[in-house]
Amino acid sequence: MALTVSSWAHAGSVLTVHRWITVIGGLLLACVAVLVLCLQFGATPVNIGNVVPAIMHLFRGDLAGSPSPETSEIIMVQIRFPRVLMGFLVGGSLAAVGVTLQALLRNPLADPYVLGVSSGSALGVSLAILFGIGSTFLLFPLLPLFGFAGGLLALILIYRLAQSKSRLPIHSLLLAGVILNAILTAFIMFITSIMEPNRSAGLMAWLMGSLTAPGYPALGIFFLYVLFVLAVLMHKAQLLNVLTLGEETARSLGVETEGVKKHLFALTALLTGAIVSVSGMIGFVGMVVPHAVRLLIGSDHRLLLPASALVGGMFLALADTIARTIMAPAEIPVGIVTALVGGPFFLYLLLWRKDRML
Amino acid sequence: MTTPTIGRASSLLAVDGPAIQVERLSFRYYTMEGRERKWTLDHLSFHVDAGEILGIVGPNGSGKSSLLKILSGLLPVGEGDVLLAGLSLQKRSQADIARLVAVVPQEYVQVFPFTVVETVLMGRFPHRTARWWSMGIGDETANDLACAHQAMVDTDVVSLADRLVSNLSGGERQRVMIARALAQEPKILLLDEPTAFLDINHQIEVCSLITRLRAERRLTVVLVSHDLNVASQYCDRVLMLKEGGLCRIGSPEETIRPDVLRMVYGCDVVVDAHPQTGRPRVTMPMSTV
Numbered sequence: 252m253a254l255t256v257s258s259w260a261h262a263g264s265v266l267t268v269h270r271w272i273t274v275i276g277g278l279l280l281a282c283v284a285v286l287v288l289c290l291q292f293g294a295t296p297v298n299i300g301n302v303v304p305a306i307m308h309l310f311r312g313d314l315a316g317s318p319s320p321e322t323s324e325i326i327m328v329q330i331r332f333p334r335v336l337m338g339f340l341v342g343g344s345l346a347a348v349g350v351t352l353q354a355l356l357r358n359p360l361a362d363p364y365v366l367g368v369s370s371g372s373a374l375g376v377s378l379a380i381l382f383g384i385g386s387t388f389l390l391f392p393l394l395p396l397f398g399f400a401g402g403l404l405a406l407i408l409i410y411r412l413a414q415s416k417s418r419l420p421i422h423s424l425l426l427a428g429v430i431l432n433a434i435l436t437a438f439i440m441f442i443t444s445i446m447e448p449n450r451s452a453g454l455m456a457w458l459m460g461s462l463t464a465p466g467y468p469a470l471g472i473f474f475l476y477v478l479f480v481l482a483v484l485m486h487k488a489q490l491l492n493v494l495t496l497g498e499e500t501a502r503s504l505g506v507e508t509e510g511v512k513k514h515l516f517a518l519t520a521l522l523t524g525a526i527v528s529v530s531g532m533i534g535f536v537g538m539v540v541p542h543a544v545r546l547l548i549g550s551d552h553r554l555l556l557p558a559s560a561l562v563g564g565m566f567l568a569l570a571d572t573i574a575r576t577i578m579a580p581a582e583i584p585v586g587i588v589t590a591l592v593g594g595p596f597f598l599y600l601l602l603w604r605k606d607r608m609l
Numbered sequence: 610m611t612t613p614t615i616g617r618a619s620s621l622l623a624v625d626g627p628a629i630q631v632e633r634l635s636f637r638y639y640t641m642e643g644r645e646r647k648w649t650l651d652h653l654s655f656h657v658d659a660g661e662i663l664g665i666v667g668p669n670g671s672g673k674s675s676l677l678k679i680l681s682g683l684l685p686v687g688e689g690d691v692l693l694a695g696l697s698l699q700k701r702s703q704a705d706i707a708r709l710v711a712v713v714p715q716e717y718v719q720v721f722p723f724t725v726v727e728t729v730l731m732g733r734f735p736h737r738t739a740r741w742w743s744m745g746i747g748d749e750t751a752n753d754l755a756c757a758h759q760a761m762v763d764t765d766v767v768s769l770a771d772r773l774v775s776n777l778s779g780g781e782r783q784r785v786m787i788a789r790a791l792a793q794e795p796k797i798l799l800l801d802e803p804t805a806f807l808d809i810n811h812q813i814e815v816c817s818l819i820t821r822l823r824a825e826r827r828l829t830v831v832l833v834s835h836d837l838n839v840a841s842q843y844c845d846r847v848l849m850l851k852e853g854g855l856c857r858i859g860s861p862e863e864t865i866r867p868d869v870l871r872m873v874y875g876c877d878v879v880v881d882a883h884p885q886t887g888r889p890r891v892t893m894p895m896s897t898v
Contacts, residue, residue, distance in 0.1 A: 485744045500714055502682075
């Protein structure tokens with residue numbers, strides 16, 4: 252018996268600790284490589300030789316103390332490093348939200364941007380800015396809260412709209428998302444139109460998806476926040492697997508689906524709210540990345556979730572590097588880059604899915 | 610807290626007490642506004658013996674699927690009581706029920722590329738003991754793998770282990786879903802229309818599989834079927850529902866009869882004896898047009 256089991260387990264696609272560590276370890280190495288690569292490019296090119304020492308200085312904290320830091324080191328430490336890190340965190344979070352929403356709604360096309368969750372968060376943040384809450388600056392603890400509230404409301408609304416007889420048909424979900432997105436965007440546009448021009452210009456730039464990094468303290472808080480929510484999501488990964496079997500089957504396996512769904516909705520809204528409040532509306536990362544990762548490593552969420560987060564981080568860091576450099580010294584919003592990559596991909600999935608699922 | 614309950618359950622099953630006992634069960638749905646609809650199930654009382662195959666038949670909307678969902682705890686017991694292995698459903702948690710009852714749903718749509726092994730292993734979920742620090746990675750114990758493997762051997766899907774569930778044929782997918790249910794190590798197996806959407810060869814395959822499993826694993830099986838011949842050929846007893854009420858319960862010979870079928874379905878059918886088993890066989894009458 253023991254013999255057959257062990258030989259079978261090795262042949263199978265069962266997720267083993269070994270495979271998990273191999274994949275995640277490999278991706279972590281790739282992440283380091285991508286981050287170092289991204290740090291090199293920008294309006295002011297920085298030699299790769301300076302990247303590592305600059306980061307070392309940063310961590311030792313002796314940059315300010317050194318008598319005459321090189322310009323490139325200042326750029327590196329005060330602008331580029333936080334920005335690249337920010338892109339990585341936002342991309343990773345978007346991919347994790349995408350994976351969670353897809354499993355929760357049993358829809359491979361779900362994405363916080365496509366479904367209007369990002370718009371909900373953006374509306375919440377815009378309202379907060381309009382009423383001067385947290386001042387015109389993107390202050391940390393308050394704006395994500397509004398983003399969370401807006402995102403959660405949008406998510407609940409879309410779930411209610413698309414649900415029919417305890418089912419969530421894929422196309423009615425997308426349709427509801429499109430409509431909700433249009434309505435929420437109209438509200439946001441209204442808010443920008445009644446703002447003073449200089450404030451609304453800033454709001455617009457933020458909405459289009461920008462990764463202008465806040466200072467290190469805010470970045471640190473954001474980092475811990477993202478890490479915390481991701482860790483909680485990881486604990487639900489096994490539940491995500493079971494939920495893809497369908498809600499009734501999940502319940503027949505002993506899952507209290509109502510409670511689990513509420514938890515997961517809240518967690519995705521928490522993450523989306525935070526992402527949107529710092530980086531605006533960056534689309535398609537949450538859909539493209541999980542899909543590609545799933546093709547490579549399979550659907551088990553215990554591996555898919557962290558792997559997608561890492562790949563999403565790399566993807567957005569790279570996309571932002573393109574956005575920073577392609578028109579240098581001018582920058583284009585990173586949302587444009589991701590949409591240009593993701594939009595056609597989405598279309599392809601939709602068309603490809605059509606003949607398979609309809 | 611839950612362990613002694615399970616212990617009691619298995620000892621009760623061992624002495625062949627009823628695996629399922631339904632006492633004056635009534636159930637109704639509510640409208641969106643919370644108003645009561647008419648009774649979907651009305652004062653049902655019956656029992657299912659351990660190791661028995663019970664077929665539930667009846668016209669569309671007679672409450673077959675609702676009854677199956679109540680037995681698996683997916684719908685609440687409205688009025689009356691349902692006892693699984695001697696203990697009321699209301700006193701069992703969803704996880705507790707999941708370790709006793711497995712459900713094979715009518716249709717299974719998987720939009721994500723999960724493999725057969727991954728799917729079958731999900732059946733071990735109710736037996737998992739979560740360790741918070743492992744985040745679920747490597748939670749599959751040797752016992753989990755052994756149970757899943759045995760379930761796949763029993764349903765003959767070992768060769769499909771690494772195939773994607775979405776790429777399987779209907780019959781193969783149904784066998785995988787049965788394997789997934791068996792991995793739960795249930796005492797009671799509930800199947801909703803196990804032969805619907807299947808070609809005749811797969812119908813035979815699935816039906817003989819169910820009979821074999823009952824014998825090998827001493828499973829109690831309750832299946833809902835549109836197909837009267839499936840119920841007649843493969844079930845020990847047949848329960849006939851009409852508009853939520855129990856119309857008749859008994860051996861196929863007692864239930865699959867022209868007069869009973871006319872009463873339940875409101876039409877005339879030809880019932881003769883199956884040439885091999887002698888059990889009732891239902892066919893459509895000659896067209897009168």
